[in-house]
Amino acid sequence: MMGMKRDKKDEEDASGGNPFHNVEKTAVLQEARIFNETPVKARRCTHVLTKILYLINQGEILGTTEATEAFFAMTKLFQSKDVVLRRMVYLGIKELAMIAEDVIIVTSSLTKDMTGKEDTYRAPAIRALTAITDNTMLQAIERYMKQAIVDKSPAVSSAALVSSLHLFKTAPEVIKRWVNEAQEALNSDNVMVQYHGLGLLYQIRKTDRLGVTKLVAKLTKMPLKSPYAACHLIRMVCKLIEEEESAGGEVTTLMDYLESCLRHKSEMVIYEAAHAIVNLRRTGPRELAPAISVLQLFCSSPKPALRFAAVRTLSNVAMTHPAAVTACNLDLENLITDSNRSIATLAITTLLKTGGEASVDRLMKQIASFVSEISDEFKVVVVEAIRSLGLKYPRKHSTLMSFLSGMLRDEGGLEYKASIADTIIAIVEDNPDAKEAGLTHLCEFIEDCEHTSLAVRILHLLGREGPRTKQPSKYIRFIYNRVILENAAVRAAAVSALSHFGATCEDLLPNILVLLQRSQMDTDDEVRDRATYFYSVLSRKQAALNSQYILEGLQASLVTLEKALLNYVQHPSEAPFDLKSVPLAPVIEERHVAPTGQLDGGGSRATPASVAAPTATRLPATATRQDVYIEKLSAIPQFDSFGPLFKSSAPAELTESETEYVVRCVKHTYAQHMVLQFDCTNTLSDQLLEKVNVAVEAPEGFDILVSIPCDKLEYSVLGTCYVALSLPESVLSSTGTCSATLKFTVKDCDPTTGQPDSDDGYEDDYVLEDVEIGVSDHIQRAAKASFGTAWEEMGSTNELQETFSLPAIRTLDEAVRNIISFLGLQPCEWSDKVPEGKSAHTLLLSGVFRGGFEVLVRSKLALSPEGGVTMQLSVRSGDPEVSELVASAVG
């Protein structure tokens, strides 16, 4: 009774016309019993089945038993001749195939339908069959599938091709046998069949580059009727160009084809081609021009999607080739009032990259008017644009800063806020004029910042930059507020920041000590520990202590330090723990000068995107690489006596990348030894290499101690062999060149199984490129927060000074980069950035030589009037020979 009443009421409610308004799972599954009645009541069954499918689509979850029951009931409906019902059954099979058990029971019914006379059944039956097929069954239906692919009905053919693509994931070997049928489908008159045929053919040939090359060569000559197929072909061509490029092949004809697609009659294809051209790595201004003019036309299209596509692509181009986009400035101006906010935003950010300094204020005002309406993703795009502006026009910093601080105050997710904070930090670091304003904005932001990680970062920055401003005292209040109001992680960071002020600004020290004393009462262990630690260091009032224990921080690699300490606790000894025995953490390269930034417009600076991308991807890699090496090397008993690993170099290629054997070398430096690690890959599938080792001819003074071969090198499996050298007594002769040869025994083998044909092989060798051991292999980067203090502390006992002229180097920037990479030292105090328009610059570098000698280098650079760069190099270190080695390295 209750049920009836409710139904009635609901029916009135549902006057909006939703017959599925009150469907409920158990009730519907009950209704499904009607499927078992004979004769089948087609209409009612269709309705019930629709309800079930509707429920699943709404996110209702069916249990395995429920689904299986419904599935089996549904199989009864094959008796009915009703077309819609049958089609719904196919849909039902596809939906339930994932959940129900024993679904293969319907195979024979579906096979019957797919080979039957009724065209309307055949195509959907094939697709339903795919959903329930597994590898073993595939063999049984293979014949039918091959026939279906070449069927004259386009629906059937398409269905079979698409199904083959789905099946390719699980049974590629079977599908690869259908290549002839796919080829035939490619020649079909129906556009969709052609598209699906191309898709399948490419999937089959994908790994065979020659096959793809042939396919592309054929297709680029015959016009494809389907615009989808043409788009797919363009993507294939792009991939091929990228591959050929890296292999050093010829791509002119392929590029010509892409350009010819710009004149295709379908907009979809034209856009695909333009998009492809601008995204190719090899594209230069000449190739860009026609693509850009096509996009320019699209900018005034009445279709929003087309305008969006065009302006989005243009904004991407503007990152790398701003000059090429300036031609479109007028069209972009028209788009900044577009009713689609995404289009307007993209237009403005593009203009910001291409326009002159004068238009900045106007554009910023425009964008401020609707910034609240756009999604977070786009706000990030805006922030990125502002960041590059800030670097390009330092004088506009006040406009940009106030805009950014406004954005900081708005609602937004972590990613968005982090990108704003990043931008402010980047501007602050780059532009000393903007520093005070930027820090003030950040201070205000942390007052109510809900993201702990962001607050910690900002506090860290305040600790580093704040003490060096004109009026450090004003930041103390903001930082101490954090100590009172925030969670433990932020409080701890705030305490650290305070201690930096205490260590740098003497007049603030008494106040800081009071604040730290209060923090010693904190409820959290970490905060208390830090406060106690910093308080005891600061209260000694010794500059050397301050700089060593507060400003410089810990330079050892944290993970290895932890391991070393644990080891020490477990095996106590009389000897004191030596911090020097722990390898230094490699300094993370935050600033990475990407070559693209210099092409045009950007001057010497990298675009923000190219800076951000490597940082993001490098971070985890650099932090773990050293640890991985340590793990690997410590497993080898022969190296035990060498002591802790000091430094590992970046891998150097000793072969071309496309040769039979690929060898890379990593140099591991210990206090008195060096281990050369050779990572070898065998790229020949019909060869098995055994007893692989590298014969090295060591330079004078070096002795080869041990060579550890690699027993077996199978096809494309990385194998490693080692050579350990002892370093010469005299530091001065610790550089040199080793010639290297790969020696091994070859056995021919079957490419598919990897089993050798016979037991006897022959010996062979392969000459590798020389291994260079340079000064940088002996030096670990280590940053100094305050170079001046360290320079004075070191004293002039082991100072060496020399003057060089470097005629081949044309800019100061180039000189700075060369020196850094050559010496392997860490630039300090941002001195690796040369201000624009200066003719002289001082580069400050620091690091540690193996054996623990600190090295400091001050290099004064000047552009000499007759071209080239003149350099005065001063080296200070803990050992006279080290100074001499470093000084002589440059010459």
Added chain:
Amino acid sequence: MLVKPVAIDIVSELLLHLRLCIKDLAHFRISCVGNPYSKMDNHVLEPSLYVIKGIAILDNDGKRILAKYYDPNTLSTAKEQKVFEKNLFNKTHRANTEIIMLENMTCVYKSNVDLYFYVMGSNHENELILVSVLNCLYDSISQILRKNVEKRSLMENLDVVMLALDEICDSGIILESDPTAISYRVALRNDDIPIGEQTVAQVLQSAKEQLKWSLLK
């Protein structure tokens, strides 16, 4: 740099401090992770037929009528999907501007009376391909519903609409893009009833059945 006379507990102290530093470093790293846009530069699309990430039809309250998501890596759970749809609807129902980027996807959309049609693809996808699929979806439904594109009529023909959706896109691959072909493949009611009356008759029938069924309960 020597840590002078060592008592074991100092070392343990140091260990503690170290954990702290590691934690700090972890914080720093989290906040350093760049935004997805910087990665998309110079992106060469992998040639694949799997271009559609999802298709959705929502009503004018933003509630799902039908929705299919084809990419197992994005929005794989019903909960995520619902959240996404809500967000999508909020961003799109006011301004009919055809295209938006949301959660790393390009979404094209179209609305009529009380229905909203969406097609989603990767954010590197050719926007025009997505639009062509959207147009095909809209036009075939319009043909199926005899130009009567509104919620009531769509719900009455939900079975055929489901079939049409299935004919347009198969697990992310565009199966057919011609609306006439689609409606031909799915609009296969009994030929004896004239098409104009067919829907009415069918509605009456289903209404009767539903009533009977609820009485029987």
